[in-house]
Amino acid sequence: MSHRNDVRGVRDDLDRLLADPTADEAGLAARLRLLRSTAQGPPPEPTPALRRLLEHGAPAVVPIRSRLAAQAAVVERRRRAVRAGFAGLGVGVKVALVAGAAAAVTGVAVVDPVPDVIREPTRAVITQLGDVVAPWGRGARDGTGRGQGGDRGDRGDPSDGTGGSGQGSRSGQGSGTGQGKGVNDIDLDGRGAGGEDVDRPGAGTGADGAGRPGTSGGAPSSGAGGRGADARDGSPQGQEDSGSGMPGVDQPGAEGGAGSERGTPEQVRDGAVPDRGGERAPTSSVPGSSGSGAFLGPTGADPGRLVGPTP
Amino acid sequence: MGDLDSALTAARSGSADGFAELYRALARPVVTFLRTRGVPDVEDVTSDVFLAAFAGLGRFDGDAADFRTWLFTIARRRAVDHYRRAGRRPATQPLEPETDPRSVPSAEQSALAEIGDQRVLALLGMLSPDQRDVLLLRIVADLTVDQVAQVVGKRPGAVKALQRRGLDRLRRTISDEGVTP
Numbered sequence: 277m278s279h280r281n282d283v284r285g286v287r288d289d290l291d292r293l294l295a296d297p298t299a300d301e302a303g304l305a306a307r308l309r310l311l312r313s314t315a316q317g318p319p320p321e322p323t324p325a326l327r328r329l330l331e332h333g334a335p336a337v338v339p340i341r342s343r344l345a346a347q348a349a350v351v352e353r354r355r356r357a358v359r360a361g362f363a364g365l366g367v368g369v370k371v372a373l374v375a376g377a378a379a380a381v382t383g384v385a386v387v388d389p390v391p392d393v394i395r396e397p398t399r400a401v402i403t404q405l406g407d408v409v410a411p412w413g414r415g416a417r418d419g420t421g422r423g424q425g426g427d428r429g430d431r432g433d434p435s436d437g438t439g440g441s442g443q444g445s446r447s448g449q450g451s452g453t454g455q456g457k458g459v460n461d462i463d464l465d466g467r468g469a470g471g472e473d474v475d476r477p478g479a480g481t482g483a484d485g486a487g488r489p490g491t492s493g494g495a496p497s498s499g500a501g502g503r504g505a506d507a508r509d510g511s512p513q514g515q516e517d518s519g520s521g522m523p524g525v526d527q528p529g530a531e532g533g534a535g536s537e538r539g540t541p542e543q544v545r546d547g548a549v550p551d552r553g554g555e556r557a558p559t560s561s562v563p564g565s566s567g568s569g570a571f572l573g574p575t576g577a578d579p580g581r582l583v584g585p586t587p
Numbered sequence: 588m589g590d591l592d593s594a595l596t597a598a599r600s601g602s603a604d605g606f607a608e609l610y611r612a613l614a615r616p617v618v619t620f621l622r623t624r625g626v627p628d629v630e631d632v633t634s635d636v637f638l639a640a641f642a643g644l645g646r647f648d649g650d651a652a653d654f655r656t657w658l659f660t661i662a663r664r665r666a667v668d669h670y671r672r673a674g675r676r677p678a679t680q681p682l683e684p685e686t687d688p689r690s691v692p693s694a695e696q697s698a699l700a701e702i703g704d705q706r707v708l709a710l711l712g713m714l715s716p717d718q719r720d721v722l723l724l725r726i727v728a729d730l731t732v733d734q735v736a737q738v739v740g741k742r743p744g745a746v747k748a749l750q751r752r753g754l755d756r757l758r759r760t761i762s763d764e765g766v767t768p
Contacts, residue, residue, distance in 0.1 A: 288732065288747065288750070289750070289751060289754060290722075290725055290726070290750060290754065293754065300758075300762070301758065303761045304754070304757050304758050304761050307706070307707045307710060307757075307761070308726055310707050311619075311707050311708075311711070311723075311726055311727065312726050312727065312729075314615075314619045314727070315615055315616040315619040315620075315726075315727040315728070315729075316615060317615050318611075318615070319610055319611050319614030319615055319618075319633075320614060320615075320618055320629070320630040320633060321630060322610065322614075322630075322634045322637070323630075323631055323634035323635075323638075325634070325638060326610070326634040326637055326638050329603070329606055329638065329641060330603060330606050330607045330610055331603055331607075332603055333601045333602050333603035333604075333605075333606065334601045334606070334641065335601050336599065336600045336601040337599055337601070337644045337645040341648050343645070
């Protein structure tokens with residue numbers, strides 16, 4: 277029976293009609309009571325699914341409000357535990373943790389076994405981050421180093437073997453350079469290759485031309501070209517690389533590729549003349565036979581396609 | 588309501604008795620409500636309504652009165668779904684005394700026998716859907732104005748207005764018919 281009152285505590289007209297109908301309302305009240313009576317009685321037969329529930333029950337449920345409160349409590353407890361744990365660490369441990377995380381990220385970018393799919397984006401992020409943190413070092417890092425030749429061409433960055441010029445001429449025309457270089461310790465500085473080869477045809481270089489910034493094999497700090505390249509690549513040991521060793525022979529595959537040509541021992545010696553290549557290379561339009569993609573044109577705009585002069 | 592509150596508590600704990608008690612207490616009003624809304628297969632739909640309500644107990648937070656409101660909200664949605672699917676105005680379905688297991692007070696039943704259930708339901712069919720919903724939920728589901736407002740998604744004032752107009756319409760109709768109880 278709907279004897280409950282409305283919110284305002286006032287008995288509404290329906291309740292009054294059902295409880296105290298007037299003479300005119302008697303018929304209506306009787307029909308409404310009849311309607312109400314139809315809502316009383318035994319329930320209908322449940323469907324099989326509902327019957328199972330009514331006979332066997334179901335797992336207990338926890339009201340959602342209680343569940344949410346419990347979950348929030350768990351999350352807050354874990355958060356406090358992490359905070360407390362971190363706060364309890366010493367400064368040294370904290371520094372070690374941060375450094376370890378940074379090293380892990382950096383390691384992903386440089387460790388060979390890591391797939392390129394992962395390395396490249398990570399490396400890009402690190403490079404961009406480095407640009408933000410130290411924008412003045414960009415030229416040296418990315419190996420462009422354009423126009424930094426200077427008199428001695430000694431802008432090579434020993435740390436990565438890529439940057440700087442190493443092609444610099446004394447006349448100041450030295451241009452660009454550092455186009456990739458020295459993967460690991462294969463070569464010290466292929467950049468010198470081009471210049472040196474002009475002066476000393478066939479002088480070995482065998483650089484790993486493709487720009488691989490950030491790798492090891494730093495160039496010597498000065499006179500990049502000639503010395504670095506010849507000193508090693510021209511050596512007999514250097515012949516184990518892919519270079520043909522034919523002086524002055526063009527090796528198309530040398531462009532930007534893995535160290536290609538290697539000089540003979542004599543050429544090695546020739547190539548060992550310090551700094552000469554570095555002086556002439558920029559003025560020569562005929563790059564040497566170096567496989568290094570390091571040589572850039574006078575403007576440093578294009579990677580040198582290294583074609584050696586015929587002997 | 589105390590019994591229903593304890594039944595609701597038992598149902599939350601997974602007790603079959605709690606589910607059964609809730610079903611026994613509320614199934615018949617749901618059946619009547621759905622039937623007057625013209626829903627076919629009323630028993631099956633009623634079972635679906637209860638299954639949905641029992642399955643959603645984890646999301647429900649309230650007492651027995653709130654559960655009753657929630658149950659009829661589900662039932663009304665099912666009726667609306669049927670109404671939309673049918674694409675027509677719901678027709679009232681006459682009661683079938685020989686299959687109707689109701690047990691009502693014999694005095695009241697005999698007093699109203701000459702009027703007949705069909706006339707009662709036909710009377711409700713003269714109301715607008717909103718007026719009929721409000722009166723059914725007030726009379727059959729035994730909900731307060733505020734609870735009905737929650738079920739139909741209207742303000743309590745609007746529900747009161749619908750109820751008043753519906754009763755006036757019924758009053759005029761009966762007066763025009765000249766039927767006396």
